[in-house]
Amino acid sequence: MTMQTIGRPTRAEAIVETPAQTLTGGRGLLQHEPLIFELGGWEKTGVDLPEPDLDASDLGDLVRTAPVGLPGLSEPETLRHYVRLSQQNHAIDLAIYPLGSCTMKHNPRLNEKLARLPGFADLHPLQPQSTVQGALGVMDALAHWLKTLTGMPAVALSPKAGAHGELCGLLAIRAAHEARGDARKRVLVPTSAHGTNPATAAFVGYAVEEIAQTACGRVDLTDLAAKLGGDVAAVMLTNPNTCGLFERDMIEIAAMTHAAGAYLYCDGANFNAIVGKVRPADLGVDAMHINLHKTFSTPHGGGGPGAGPVVLSEALAAYAPTPWVIHGLDGFTIVDHAPEGSASFGRLSAFHGQMGMYVRALAYMMSHGADGLAQVAEDAVLNANYVKARLGQVMTAPFAGYCMHEALFDDRWLDGTGVATLDFAKALIDEGFHPMTMYFPLVVHGAMLIEPTETEPKAEIDRFCDAVLALATAAKAGDAERFRGAPFHAPLRRLDETQAARKPKLRWRPGDASRVAAE
Amino acid sequence: MTMQTIGRPTRAEAIVETPAQTLTGGRGLLQHEPLIFELGGWEKTGVDLPEPDLDASDLGDLVRTAPVGLPGLSEPETLRHYVRLSQQNHAIDLAIYPLGSCTMKHNPRLNEKLARLPGFADLHPLQPQSTVQGALGVMDALAHWLKTLTGMPAVALSPKAGAHGELCGLLAIRAAHEARGDARKRVLVPTSAHGTNPATAAFVGYAVEEIAQTACGRVDLTDLAAKLGGDVAAVMLTNPNTCGLFERDMIEIAAMTHAAGAYLYCDGANFNAIVGKVRPADLGVDAMHINLHKTFSTPHGGGGPGAGPVVLSEALAAYAPTPWVIHGLDGFTIVDHAPEGSASFGRLSAFHGQMGMYVRALAYMMSHGADGLAQVAEDAVLNANYVKARLGQVMTAPFAGYCMHEALFDDRWLDGTGVATLDFAKALIDEGFHPMTMYFPLVVHGAMLIEPTETEPKAEIDRFCDAVLALATAAKAGDAERFRGAPFHAPLRRLDETQAARKPKLRWRPGDASRVAAE
Amino acid sequence: MRYLPLTKDDRSAMLAVIGAPDIDALFTDVPQSARLSGPVDLPPHMGEIEVERALSALAAKNRSGAHGPFFCGAGAYRHHVPSSVDHLIQRSEFLTSYTPYQPEIAQGTLQALFEFQSQVAALTGMEVANASMYDGSTAAAEGVMMAHRITRRPKAILSGGLHPQYAEAIATLAHVAGVEVVRQPAAIDGEAEVLGALDGETSCVVVQTPNVFGTASDLTAIAEAAHAAGALLIVVVTEAVSFGLLKSPGEMGADIVAAEGQSIGNALNFGGPYVGLFATRERFIRQAPGRLCGETVDAEGRRGFVLTLSTREQHIRRDKATSNICTNSGLCALAFTIHMTMLGEAGLRQLAAINHAQARKLANAVAAIPGVEVLTPRFFNEIAVRLPLPAAEVLEALAALGIIAGVPVSRLAPDAGLDDVLLLAATELTTDADIAALTKELAGVLS
Amino acid sequence: MRYLPLTKDDRSAMLAVIGAPDIDALFTDVPQSARLSGPVDLPPHMGEIEVERALSALAAKNRSGAHGPFFCGAGAYRHHVPSSVDHLIQRSEFLTSYTPYQPEIAQGTLQALFEFQSQVAALTGMEVANASMYDGSTAAAEGVMMAHRITRRPKAILSGGLHPQYAEAIATLAHVAGVEVVRQPAAIDGEAEVLGALDGETSCVVVQTPNVFGTASDLTAIAEAAHAAGALLIVVVTEAVSFGLLKSPGEMGADIVAAEGQSIGNALNFGGPYVGLFATRERFIRQAPGRLCGETVDAEGRRGFVLTLSTREQHIRRDKATSNICTNSGLCALAFTIHMTMLGEAGLRQLAAINHAQARKLANAVAAIPGVEVLTPRFFNEIAVRLPLPAAEVLEALAALGIIAGVPVSRLAPDAGLDDVLLLAATELTTDADIAALTKELAGVLS
């Protein structure tokens, strides 16, 4: 219908101070939302299903009789619950998401659409292979792109995320050593490494030893040489590393590693910075995972799913896990079981990996092409250096010179302001920005790691830098209040993480509802 | 990557007062967004197209040489621009949208999905008919449902919205009179009618005369009788009417109308209240449009598109516009051109109407079925009466008794508070709700018309009523400030509509950008 | 029922608050005689699975454009819509909101409309544009009504190149508004002939470019002549992509532009919903139909947008309104503006050039078939061709071979005497292989 | 390139601010010898139209489940996903956000995870659940590692009914962790046999129900025996819909539940991404892998949610972490929780009952075919049948007839000696007509 406002057009009145509180706690468009368990839907459902056409059942005692304790919502209530919740999130579609090491870049909707084609989405992993030739074709094409971009002869597609890829790579390395009867014990990892690196090495049964770092933020070759030895299974590096710097001595490191009979594992989480510019094979890498959800833009989805294919050198290719796709005269075949005599270390998980991500990543790579992917690396590096140049005027960078795809700062510049890295980050939230990665890498005090990615326009980076610089000025001017209590304008104020960990409450329990209602 | 917060879990600090302003004007997640013309994209594009393979062209002087003046954005910037804008909207997916007469109900996503099937969406209206039999089948099925639900023998599907349906109905009526050589001049419309009713009647060349209303909010039969006469072409009523009341005397009104040689047009915008419970044919209606975007839930989309099929009585069926679908032995045929001797009044628009809406509405009707549609009416009426009962404790209702699908209040209860209907509505925005329809219908002073619809859960209605009652208490307690300047918590404060109309600025013009930038 | 949140308990509790004994009590005002005693004769409710199966089965009975070579145009064009467009218009906040009557919580829709109006004004070369009409044909009909209001003259002249269904839609409204419509006979390239009918009674001439036969024309002379006679020039455009290659109506002197915006951002949808573009001169704006979004400021001086000049509209002006339109084509306009934003000027020009290039290839290819004559002298992306057989028959034969080979003129204008003329359009989705397939099979059918 | 917003002008302006002569200067740290001199040998960039065409062509080479009767299960099930689920998970704010490390602007994800954990705990009958694992198989493997950490014992016993690919995934991890895996021979109904291998060295027994052959079993006795021996019971569930009909693992005494959640809210996706459900007892929570979301309050006392107990995780604990998992299956977990919210207890139970009913019909129908023997004694929605011919051959024959007739055991376990056994699953998408078609054609192929 229509609004009859005849004679009553609104006029902007003189500014009235905002009343501190609304009567109901409402805040304009921002909706508070209870838990599904508090919405009273104990008998509701949001689906219409036919009556089961059940003759009888011999399940007897196996049947679940006690209530499960699940609430249900009608469809309109469901929509509203999740739409309201969603509006409490930051997202790459809302503004720059400058989390260093996370590569939060644009996620094309074309890829979402293609991954949902029934010919990909409505396909069972164990259908007869004659009925899934197109899907195997996608896997084969993805493998081809990844191998070509890295220069490596083999790739294992099935790992389900970066950490799973690390696992795959180290398992291959372990299998290679075992095949020679050479049981090695240690893996060398720089202190700056991502937590998954040491965690994975330990998971695979190795002792983790840290490699020292030079004053310019790279692997200390002397320390590496000292620690390399006959019981070192692998050196695990990240390149570009987590300080956003290229490991200039990579080729030499590879040579030293190989000379010691070890393998060089490269954490490829930062491949975005060099894709199309440098091939890891040309640096001497033996295994590297590629986070398709970083470099190749499959959406992070609030925490996953990802995909972490691992490219392997000639030395390791034979140890790759099942399954793999082979191309024969009459089409593609997926090999689920390693043939007699194979050196494969086995299987990482059921089925063939993250097909949904393969489609998205392949579409992303085809969209960019060889030319566009090199441009990705260039623009990512350009954007990061621009941030470093602009913010470097005020913030202190632990390492001089150009960076790769992310700019690292420490907290020396905050000395004496009473503002900590964390406070500074929370104040950024008020200004409308997601904070940078904080306190990582560990080698830098109060680290702030900023990765804009290549899909940020200059205007957005400027807006971000302006906000950071304005806050920096405020911090230096002694306006510590602005930081200590921040954020003030977000859906919630600062949360008590200490209490959460001290008395973990990890699920809703009956009885909670009334408590909340009574509050 | 991950956030190393070791030893630095956040703790909730003591409450610090919110700093009134951020440094950049940012407000947490709420993003301010410039116009596309201000984003600097004069040479950008967000599409990759191949080079045109153009040999030559003889268009000569016809070619556009001057700049068009269109900015472009890359794909990531496009996403962000519109996602940011979207978050400044209220929506049915966020909370109750109680606009009386608008029927803002849940829009199932199933319907969106089905309307996008290539078999419907990627279909040209003028393809050979042998290639669109399924589409014609949808039109035929929709027609069957609408005819059955209304009891009417014919339906014209092509009108593109409610007002277009009114046009269609009155054109049929005019054609019917003309066919008899009976040139009538007047159309009778109640004062409470929606603006499109008199506007349409005038558009079709009739003089509009208002029918008075009784003290209980219905058509005044005496006045109607007095005004009916040989030059009255039609009586245009809304039933349930815009006061949310059923026209109890509808059958008698129809008889009087027919006795005067006129036709009874019913505005079916409120069909939601009676679908599956009453058939307009049984009330004597000759023509009625059905807003598929109201009763049958095709999304309002921020202002359209809608669809307004018109059901017609035996008396009017022959005058229906082209095109129509007929079902023969070898399938469906769409008749684009009325055959020789047809009484059809002609064509309303190019092609066959709102196919995208037909699919959605049909899916909606099939989902509910005969049983569910009656439940729709019952729940819509129940929800409205519940609102009327709860709010009636404080607000004044101009008409006593049960209402149908919407509850009407006037502003007598605000007397002396210094708060007008408009202020009250704007204060509701702060509390997190979209206001009700205001100042409509015109027959009630300071009208507030509340239509919850059947897809609102009781909890949401209670939340809404609680907010209205809390505000009412505040208004009566003299807290006029809360209302006068409201809203305070929305993306913008109250807008100056007077200025907008006085110096209309209806488009961006070159030069504006710099002005804005300089501000 | 999955869409209905009330439980049995809710219903009793609510009836108790209302003080009604049962739900029937709430329907007491409905005459007993008219109340249905049971469900109507329609199937009972169905779950998602069943509804999806039933409608997918109907969809599968249609041959969609992607299925093979496809050449239909004649007012609706098969273009590529970037996936971002369709994603964005499905966002709850756009899809499930109403007309933006409360601007404080509708800036998303309002700003997008302001941008839409600005783009449409730029594309058409006009001063102002409204927030959309139902489609191109109703925009054209409203344009004729508007010209009538402005000039207070009784005659409208429609060119023989105007889309016949547009002409019919105009005639329907004109009839009841007392406007005489002079429809000129179908002509491939006869726009200038409107001048013959022009006189002191003429409120407007309505001319389409590219016209329904694909012919693009310079209308400057017609504009001048119309203006000299005190009449307005209404320019109709049914292929919005042509704005990227052809001189704009504004540059040629149009007073009103009524265009179909479907080509940008919107699927074919078997004919609707589409989006009518409506642009005019600033001085006529108070006679324009439809909604207008305007810029203003809020109480704190921040820029914002509102619906404005609503004293033209039905909800304020009732029987004195400029039009009865209320709901328009909001979401289709949103799709249009998003796609146009993605294109930008560079993309639009390139897109238009591709369309033109493919049409030229198409024209050259079919012209080489013996017996086939290309009739359109200057075209953008569509041509009319004369065949040695009735076009509708040839079309059915080609459909059987998997080719949707355009629109026969007889489908639009059975009485025009052009049964042997076929309209063929090419777009960026038309591949060289499509053209080759058409050429081969058409030659086969004709030989 | 449409995804790259920088213009040439932007790039020069930025280089100027940086003070670098050109882009190459920024890559100086890369050894010259390793730098590529030109583009790699891959095709150049493509527009949406071309990419969509290429990938749609590949998709068209697959036979999707909707294409005809379909009976595959064996750890991945074809269920209906309400359209609202897929719509909601595509909202920008869910799809394009990162792991919720900044809780003040990530409550959407966090609250949904808290609800997910609560639902998984309720479904499995366990005290607590985590925020998801990659899939059911890696959840199972992590469960075995966790049992090893808790009991510090070296042996894991895997039942013969455990999905062979799960057993392989477990074996891979166990090998490097120094855990000995005792894999029992494939057995249709042999869960109790794990007890034979149970001893004081056993850290856990891993049992699946319904098992890979479809057999549902009461595991109470196994739980008791395991506990008596100081071992943990890990229950694997690959069909999450079964939680709506069968007694929960928690009720039967499970210590760890590792389940595949794909059946709820997630498409088949040719095997991934899926979502691993992981639940355990409260007292083991500090040994659990993966993320945990917990309730807390903000500075104003309002309830909120945060990631918690992260001292178990790799980013805090590094080589001492309980697992190396970082990115998990967030969006699939979201789809799961949304679908489960729509179902509610009533809907889940009904869905499970329908699955069971259809499977019973299926079993009855195929059992009536001469030569076919149903092997599964008690089932939920999947059965193993013995055929008189190798199952893989029969399957190919049926595929040629348009029926995807399940999974041959030989595909999963070529050495199990069960080449004549076929696994057939039914769900709510299996119609009576599908069953009739299978029965008819299977009888035909076998006769």
Ligand SMILES: Cc1ncc(COP(=O)(O)O)c(C=O)c1O
């Ligand atoms: C009572 C009534 N009549 C007619 C209309 C006009 O319908 P539409 O907006 O679909 O043209 C409306 C809608 O606003 C209405 O509420």
Ligand SMILES: Cc1ncc(COP(=O)(O)O)c(C=O)c1O
């Ligand atoms: C440097 C680095 N290595 C490894 C990982 C782990 O990858 P994933 O989260 O995909 O398991 C990440 C991601 O957070 C990372 O940033």
